[in-house]
Amino acid sequence: DIQMTQSPSSLSASVGDRVTITCRSSQSISSYLNWYKQKPGKAPQLLIYAASSLQIGVPSRFSGSGSGTDFTLTISTLQPEDFATYYCQQSFIHGTFGPGTRVEI
Amino acid sequence: QVQLQESGPGLVKPSQTLSLICTVSGGSISGGSYWWSWIRQTAERGLEWIGRIDDSGSTNYNPSLESRVTLSVDTSRDQLSLRLNSVTAADTAVYYCAREVFVMLRGVVVSSFDNWGQGTLVTVSS
Numbered sequence: 714d715i716q717m718t719q720s721p722s723s724l725s726a727s728v729g730d731r732v733t734i735t736c737r738s739s740q741s742i743s744s745y746l747n748w749y750k751q752k753p754g755k756a757p758q759l760l761i762y763a764a765s766s767l768q769i770g771v772p773s774r775f776s777g778s779g780s781g782t783d784f785t786l787t788i789s790t791l792q793p794e795d796f797a798t799y800y801c802q803q804s805f806i807h808g809t810f811g812p813g814t815r816v817e818i
Numbered sequence: 819q820v821q822l823q824e825s826g827p828g829l830v831k832p833s834q835t836l837s838l839i840c841t842v843s844g845g846s847i848s849g850g851s852y853w854w855s856w857i858r859q860t861a862e863r864g865l866e867w868i869g870r871i872d873d874s875g876s877t878n879y880n881p882s883l884e885s886r887v888t889l890s891v892d893t894s895r896d897q898l899s900l901r902l903n904s905v906t907a908a909d910t911a912v913y914y915c916a917r918e919v920f921v922m923l924r925g926v927v928v929s930s931f932d933n934w935g936q937g938t939l940v941t942v943s944s
Contacts, residue, residue: 714881743926744924744926744928745928745929747930747931749931755936756914756916756934756935756936756937757865757914757931757934758934759930759931759932762921762928762930762932763921763923763924763926763928763930766923768930768932800864800865802865802930802931804928804929804930807867807870807878807880808855808857808867808918808931809867810864810865810866810867811864812864813864813865
């Protein structure tokens with residue numbers, strides 16, 4: 714099984730901050746890595762696929778990078794609607810999600 | 819805009835079978851390069867992929883659940899179904915159905931869950 718880890722598990726930030734979240738896989742997954750955002754009581758929403766491709770309709774302040782085992786999600790200028798939990802997911806073998814990173818005020 | 823909607827009992831007794839339906843509207847289950855997954859979420863275990871099915875009925879399952887899970891598809895009704903037998907309290911979760919889309923990118927086919935249902939809470943309790 715491929716295990717996914719994320720750091721930090723939570724972070725405090727302010728509107729306008731630059732935020733970086735890290736995801737690591739237990740084995741190389743090339744660029745088979747997706748990022749999702751989830752608000753309380755809602756389903757996850759796809760932000761980034763294939764490590765660095767922005768999903769249609771997602772603001773350009775979101776970006777992703779990395780390959781192999783180490784990946785990063787960056788929010789360049791945090792907006793009020795970005796306070797949420799973010800998950801990475803590997804699609805190399807089926808789908809395993811990371812434990813999530815909560816971005817809070 | 820494709821929409822997915824889960825439905826089914828919100829309460830299931832231990833040892834019984836959990837059954838859910840996912841209805842796809844605004845589009846069809848058939849004809850596209852999609853697979854359809856079930857994913858569940860708990861506070862303790864986070865998001866857990868259960869399995870997926872395509873419009874021909876081909877399936878893949880999470881090895882940890884494979885012995886208890888059955889997925890099926892009814893293309894005439896644009897519905898997916900999930901059956902999970904011998905449930906315990908550990909199966910209490912919000913259950914989502916999601917569409918898995920495949921894209922050719924830099925010579926490689928990659929996939930992601932681009933469309934999700936709103937989720938339905940299923941509690942296992944006597």
